[in-house]
Every structure is written in structure tokens, then in C-alpha cells.
Amino acid sequence: MPTDVVSSTRVPSWNGALENQNQRQIAASLDEPFPSPTSRMGRLRDSSDSYAVRILLCEVANTVLDEGLRECLAEILPQSEIDQIYRFRFDADRRMALASRVLARHVIADEGGSDTDMLAIDIERSKKAGNRPIWKPSSPKDRFIHFNVSHDKDVVVLAASRQLVGIDVMRIATTKEDRPLRDFFDSLRGSFSALEWRYITQPAGERDQLERFMELWTMKEAYVKAIATGLYVEPLRLECVSECNGASTSSTSTPPQASFALGPMKVDGKPLASFCFRHLRQPDGYMICLAMGPHKAAHELYGSFIPNDVLTCPYDPPAALTDEQVWVEAVDLTDLINRYTIPGAF
Ligand SMILES: CC(C)(COP(=O)(O)OP(=O)(O)OC[C@H]1O[C@@H](n2cnc3c(N)ncnc32)[C@H](O)[C@@H]1OP(=O)(O)O)[C@@H](O)C(=O)NCCC(=O)NCCS
Numbered sequence: 001m002p003t004d005v006v007s008s009t010r011v012p013s014w015n016g017a018l019e020n021q022n023q024r025q026i027a028a029s030l031d032e033p034f035p036s037p038t039s040r041m042g043r044l045r046d047s048s049d050s051y052a053v054r055i056l057l058c059e060v061a062n063t064v065l066d067e068g069l070r071e072c073l074a075e076i077l078p079q080s081e082i083d084q085i086y087r088f089r090f091d092a093d094r095r096m097a098l099a100s101r102v103l104a105r106h107v108i109a110d111e112g113g114s115d116t117d118m119l120a121i122d123i124e125r126s127k128k129a130g131n132r133p134i135w136k137p138s139s140p141k142d143r144f145i146h147f148n149v150s151h152d153k154d155v156v157v158l159a160a161s162r163q164l165v166g167i168d169v170m171r172i173a174t175t176k177e178d179r180p181l182r183d184f185f186d187s188l189r190g191s192f193s194a195l196e197w198r199y200i201t202q203p204a205g206e207r208d209q210l211e212r213f214m215e216l217w218t219m220k221e222a223y224v225k226a227i228a229t230g231l232y233v234e235p236l237r238l239e240c241v242s243e244c245n246g247a248s249t250s251s252t253s254t255p256p257q258a259s260f261a262l263g264p265m266k267v268d269g270k271p272l273a274s275f276c277f278r279h280l281r282q283p284d285g286y287m288i289c290l291a292m293g294p295h296k297a298a299h300e301l302y303g304s305f306i307p308n309d310v311l312t313c314p315y316d317p318p319a320a321l322t323d324e325q326v327w328v329e330a331v332d333l334t335d336l337i338n339r340y341t342i343p344g345a346f
Contacts, residue, residue: 042327044111044145044162051317051325053161053290054111055280056103058331060095061154072341076118077101092154099156099333100149106336107160108135112145118340132228148225152286159290163317166226166291168218172210172281181206185213191235192216199241199260211287215262216240218289219277223265226275226291239266274316278326290326292317 044052073082085097105118112135122136137144147160150169159167174184185200192200200212219240224233244259262279264271275293294316 044160045143049325050162051292051321053159053163053165053292053321053326054107055167055288055290055326055328056107056158056160056331057328058099058103058156058158058333059154060099060156060333061092063095063098063333065091065094065098069337072337073098076105076337076340078119095154096151096156100151100158102333102337103156103158103331104133104135104147104149106331106340107147107158108145111160112137112143130228130230130232132225132230150221150225150288155286157288161292164226164293164295164297166222166224166293167288168221168225169286169288170214170218170221171286172214174210181210185209191220193236193239193241195243196239196241198258202258202260211281214287215279215289218279218287219262219265219291222277222289222291223272223275223293226293227297237268239269276317276320278321280326280328290321292321 042052042054044054070082070086073085077085081101085094085101088094088097104123105121108121108123109118120138122138123133124136125131125133133147133149135145135147143162145160145162146164147158148165148167149156149158150167151157152169153171155169155171157167157169159165174181189197196216200209200216203209203212220235220238223238224230224235227233240262242261242263244261263277264273265275265277266272274297275291277292278290280288280290
């Protein structure tokens with residue numbers, strides 16, 4: 001375990017970084033790295049593309065939670081958020097809650113705010129918006145951004161955009177390592193339509209079936225997170241698969257295979273043309289889905305926080321996002337916290 005370091009200037013410091021360097025190398029050799037950036041990294045602030053999305057990915061398994069960290073956090077997170085983190089019993093949950101809060105403040109400081117003081121950033125979790133964290137800009141000079149966070153099993157992802165976004169990440173695994181896939185599927189039978197189950201169970205291999213399941217699950221979650229309703233929308237009301245005309249077959253002796261397409265999502269049977277979805281996957285690892293929709297979809301929930309010029313933006317998101325519009329960036333949480341708390345580290 002790292003030992004505490006107290007610098008001569010009495011600025012609290014956290015030396016998890018050096019320790020983490022080795023741990024990260026070990027972790028990297030055990031596992032494939034996260035999806036490599038699909039395109040250039042950039043800042044939304046400097047982009048003229050209002051549909052660009054910045055996705056931050058953070059693996060937190062090796063983040064050291066020690067007293068040094070706790071002292072540093074007081075400089076970048078309000079006490080209420082520090083309390084939220086330490087209210088969790090298990091370190092794994094604390095690490096994910098920590099990354100969620102630090103990434104959110106970082107992306108707002110970097111992209112939207114006129115103020116780079118992390119503590120001055122006002123993030124509200126309002127009951128009206130299902131406790132979805134939302135940035136409340138403090139100055140008319142701020143450029144509003146939407147953000148949304150998701151975490152699962154030591155991975156935290158954040159999506160930020162000028163458009164309304166929702167994101168979901170899931171490890172591609174059943175809820176318990178040794179749980180048979182059939183049992184897992186049976187427990188969630190009622191969350192998917194007959195057509196969706198045909199799509200999920202079409203491949204012969206269990207791994208492929210589980211991947212298809214995760215594709216649909218994350219898509220539904222990303223949507224309910226974008227509109228902030230969460231569990232209030234029953235997953236069965238959302239259908240993510242369409243059957244394409246014509247069936248494919250590789251030879252005349254094998255029966256024709258149905259062919260399916262992901263999307264457009266249907267809500268209560270009606271196609272949802274104003275939202276687009278994009279999956280990112282790490283084979284044998286995690287499935288991520290990003291949902292992007294128009295501001296007006298969120299207006300009723302938290303419109304009063306969004307400046308008028310953003311709300312009245314007339315454009316709906318495009319039918320699909322290109323590689324150039326989705327910027328994926330791996331973030332080292334330790335380095336990020338040090339950047340904001342060690343004087344001169346910026
Ligand atoms: C919070 C909720 C919206 C998502 O929960 P989850 O999938 O367990 O959690 P995720 O890791 O994806 O997301 C958690 C993060 O979402 C954000 N969040 C919280 N409430 C939110 C809401 N109403 N809408 C959008 N985002 C929300 C928070 O940032 C939270 O992380 P934090 O508290 O550490 O900051 C949950 O209440 C929910 O309703 N989930 C939908 C479940 C569902 O219907 N699934 C259907 C799939 S078939």
C-alpha cells in the first residue's frame with residue numbers, strides 16, 4: 001500500500017499514481033485494453049460539429065482509496081459528493097462513484113464552463129429528473145453540455161455532447177459467473193419482445209447470444225437514461241430490432257436465416273426517428289451504447305436548467321453518428337485527480 005506523502009507546502013497530495021503505474025501495467029497485460037479511439041480525440045469546445053460526442057473511459061480497479069485521496073478530494077468535490085462516495089460499503093462501489101463525480105466535473109470544466117474551479121461547478125441531482133446529474137451553468141458565457149455516466153464492474157464511462165445523450169456500459173457476462181445462460185435469460189424474459197428474443201437466440205454460440213442480449217439491454221438503458229426516466233419506462237415498451245426483408249442463406253441445403261437490423265428503436269410500436277444509437281464493444285469485455293436525441297426530449301424534465309438558445313436549437317440528431325463524431329478517450333483517474341490538485345500540474 002502507498003504511504004502518505006505530506007508536501008512542505010501543506011497541499012494535500014496523493015501518491016496513488018506511482019503505485020498505480022505498476023498495477024496498471026499488470027492489469028493491461030491481463031486484459032485487452034479498452035476500445036481504441038475510433039477517431040481523433042478533441043474538445044467539443046473547439047469543434048464546429050454540434051453532434052460530436054466525447055466519451056471518457058476509465059478503468060478504476062486499481063485506484064487507491066487512501067487518506068491522501070480523501071484530503072485531495074476536498075479540493076475538487078463538494079462535501080455532499082464526497083459523502084455520497086464514502087456512503088458505499090464496498091471499495092469497488094466507492095471507486096465507481098468517485099470516477100463518476102470527478103469525470104463529470106472535469107468534462108464540464110474542460111468543455112463548457114467559464115470557470116475551471118471544479119468546486120464552483122454546480123451539478124444538480126433533481127428528483128424531477130430522476131436524480132440524473134445535470135449541470136446548471138452559472139454564467140451566460142458558459143456553453144451548455146449534456147453529460148451522462150454509466151458504470152459496471154470497475155469501468156466508468158461518461159458521454160458529453162451539445163446534444164442530449166444517454167450512455168450505458170455492461171460487462172458481457174451473466175449476473176453471476178457460474179449462472180447458466182438459460183436461467184439468466186429466463187429471469188429477464190419479460191423485458192424483450194418475441195422478435196428481440198429471436199434476434200438474441202439466433203446465433204448458435206452462447207457467447208454470441210450474450211453479446212446480442214447486451215446490445216439490446218444497453219440500447220434500452222441508454223435511451224431511458226437519456227430521457228432520465230430510468231425504470232419508469234418498462235423495457236418491453238422499447239423494441240430495438242427490426243426484421244429485414246428477405247432471408248439470407250449460405251447454401252441451398254441450409255434453411256434460410258432471418259436477417260435483422262438494430263433500430264430504429266420503437267416505443268409502444270412507434271419508430272423513434274429522433275434518436276440515434278451507437279454501440280462500442282470490447283470483445284470479451286464490455287458493451288457500451290450511446291443514445292443521442294433532441295433537447296426537447298428532456299425539456300419537460302429539466303428544461304429550466306438548459307439555456308434558451310440550446311433548447312430552441314432546431315436540429316434533430318442525425319440518423320447515425322459517424323466515426324469522426326464519436327471521440328473515445330481513455331482517462332487515468334489518478335492522473336486526472338493529481339492534475340487538479342497538485343499545484344502547477346496543469
Ligand atoms: C440510474 C438508472 C437510470 C440507471 O441505473 P444503472 O443502469 O444501474 O446504472 P448506470 O451505471 O448505467 O448509471 C448510473 C449513473 O447514471 C446517472 N443517473 C442517475 N439517475 C439517472 C437517471 N434518472 N437518468 C439518467 N442517468 C441517471 C448517475 O450519474 C449514475 O451514476 P452516479 O450516481 O455514480 O453518478 C436506474 O435508476 C434505472 O432506472 N435503470 C434502468 C433499468 C432498466 O430499465 N433497464 C432496462 C434494460 S432492458
